[in-house]
Every structure is written in structure tokens, then in C-alpha cells.
Amino acid sequence: MTKRKTVDPAPYAARLQARLAELRTRLEGIEHDLDETPNPDAEERATEREGDEVLESLGAAGLGEIRAIEAALDRIEEGEFGVCVACGGAIAAGRLDAVPHAPRCAKCA
Structure with a gap:
């Protein structure tokens, strides 16, 4: 059995943790904005609803990224970070530099 050459996960773990904290803070803000009392004016309420749809989309994207980051952090704990979940080969450091999760x-891909 050949040993896979993988990257050092430590710098990636720090980046992933920082991004996770950033996303969680952003999602808390989105949830707060969505929970605000609607404006009683119908025209203003329609404009707010359009903004809410944008916030909901951003929230959904953020949740997806959070799941991907948490999975990457799990792979770090399991010693499998930098290993392709599909083929088992090494993920290039350049790819991980661009998308650490x-x-x-x-x-x-």
C-alpha cells in the first residue's frame, strides 16, 4: 500500500475556523434582519420582501458553505484532509489554497 502525500492541514484549519466564525456571524445578522417587523406601508413592504428574498438566498448559500467547512474540519480530525473523497488521491495544495474546504x-470535481 502506497502512502498518499497530503498537505499540512494546520494552516487550512485556521482559515476554515476563521471563515466558519465569519459565516456564522453573517447568518446571525441575516436572521435578525429577516425577523424585523414588516413596514405597514404596502409599497415599502414589497421592497422589503424583495430584500428578504436576497437575504434568504445569501443565508442558504452561507449554510451550504458552513456544511462544507464543517465536513473539511471533520476530515482534518480524521486525518483525511487533502484526500479526495471520490478517488482517494491527493488534492493539490493550489486547489486547497483556493478552496480550503x-x-x-x-x-x-
Whole structure:
């Protein structure tokens, strides 16, 4: 059995933790904004609703990224960070530099 060459996860763990904290703070703000009492004026309420739809989309995207980051942190704990979940090969450091929570190598992505 050959040993896979993987990257040092420590610098990525710090980046992932920082991004996770940033996303959680952002989502708390979005939830707060969405919970505000609607404006009684119908025209203003329509404009607010359009803004709410944008906030909901941003929130959904943020939740997806949070899940991906948490999965990457789990892979770090399991000693599998930098290993493609599809083929088992190494994920290039350049790919992880760009997307630290990437679960797949460029070939499998």
C-alpha cells in the first residue's frame, strides 16, 4: 500500500475556523434582519420582501458553505484532509489554497 502525500492541514484549519466564525456571524445578522417587523406601508413592504428574498438566498448559500467547512474540519480530525473523497488521491495544495474546504481533487470535481 502506497502512502498518499497530503498537505499540512494546520494552516487550512485556521482559515476554515476563521471563515466558519465569519459565516456564522453573517447568518446571525441575516436572521435578525429577516425577523424585523414588516413596514405597514404596502409599497415599502414589497421592497422589503424583495430584500428578504436576497437575504434568504445569501443565508442558504452561507449554510451550504458552513456544511462544507464543517465536513473539511471533520476530515482534518480524521486525518483525511487533502484526500479526495471520490478517488482517494491527493488534492493539490493550489486547489486547497483556493478552496480550503474542497472535498475532491480537480479531476473528480
